[in-house]
Amino acid sequence: MIFDLHSHTTCSDGSLSPTELVNLAAEAGVNVLAITDHDSIAAWQQLELCTAQPLRVIPAVEFSSQWRKIGVHILGLNVDIHSEALQAGVRFQQHARRLRAERIAEKLQQAGFHDALAGATAVAGNDNLGRPHFAQHLVNIGAVNNFKQAFKKYLGAGKPGDIKQCWADMLQIVAWIRDAGGTAVLAHPIKYDLTRTKLVALVDDFIAVGGQGMEVVSGKQMPNTTRDLAVICQQKQLLASCGSDFHQPGQPWAELGRFPALPEQCQPVWQHW
Structure with missing residues (x-):
């Protein structure tokens, strides 16, 4: 089965509507899809009004946060979107x-x-x-x-439009996710361009506030990157997630369902559900 647990729609910065995304994912052979729009659960609210989907759709969200003045993202996977705590969190972030x-x-x-x-x-x-x-x-x-x-x-960083925003901290965000029965996952850790020492420090701090998993695979990445993240994930006893981080068609580095498989030593996050 193909699990793609990171994707976006027009409800945040994607180019496809929720229905269009689900249909394209099904065509790509994806069996389980998480729609993780930025600080939004509107896509899932739209899909709830539809009839049966061609694949399993996981209710999810991607929250923006900060760590040591560095912007980081936290996925809430398999959440109850009707949770009062989660909805309050989304309103705060919006x-x-x-x-x-x-x-x-x-x-x-x-x-x-x-x-x-x-x-x-x-x-x-x-x-x-x-x-x-x-x-x-x-x-x-x-x-x-x-x-x-x-x-x-x-x-970009240091440019006029680079605004340092006071998002909710990781502790609060993880609490929203877990209160909603979801799994808190550190998104695309390699994109933060951290040294290994700082990346491990981020992971440790994430675990300390209740974080449960990390994305070991995010889009089409180098094999050594996957291996390195898998080692950290295993050493820290975190659940492993994977996803394309799809935003729009025509981006070969982020195609639905097209990314490396999780290494065998990883415990997939979906086994926790």
């Missing part, structure tokens, strides 16, 4: 996300780009704004040629 978007727009206005908030909102089609929506707006108005240039010039 408010923080809106304030962050307003500050990004202010910084971009100072850089000469007016109406960036309206432009990003138009791109998103909702109020769940992230830097990718601002990046697409900058592409749309011809300020940059592509996403990479948008982040390099305006939205």
Whole structure:
């Protein structure tokens, strides 16, 4: 069976609607899919209104947080989206996300780009704004040629749109997830560009607040990366997760269901459910 436990829809920064994503995942041979939109459970709320799905869909969410002033993401897998604690957490994060978007727009206005908030909102089609929506707006108005240039010039680390947001801390986020009966998983640890020593420190702190798992596989990554993360996962006795981190078609590094298998020594997170 193919488990893809990390994907996004138009309810955050993906390009497909929840139904379109589910159908594409089924076509790709995925058997179990987790929709993990950023600080949002709206996709699952939409799917609840639909008839039977062509595959099993796991209710999930990807929360934004910080660790030592570094942005990190925590997945809540197999959560009860009707949990009052989880819904309160989502509302908190949505408010923080809106304030962050307003500050990004202010910084971009100072850089000469007016109406960036309206432009990003138009791109998103909702109020769940992230830097990718601002990046697409900058592409749309011809300020940059592509996403990479948008982040390099305006939205990346140390640039005008790099706003340090006070998201909920890891302790609070893990509590929301576990109160909702879910499994708290550290998302794509390799993307934080940490030394091994700092990565282990992050994992230790995550465990200390109740974290239960980590993504050993995130998209198409190098075999040595998978091995290294599997070793940490095993040493720390964490559950292992895997996913494409799919956002849109046409990204070969993040295709639905197309990523390395979990190493045999790992205990898959779905065995915990």
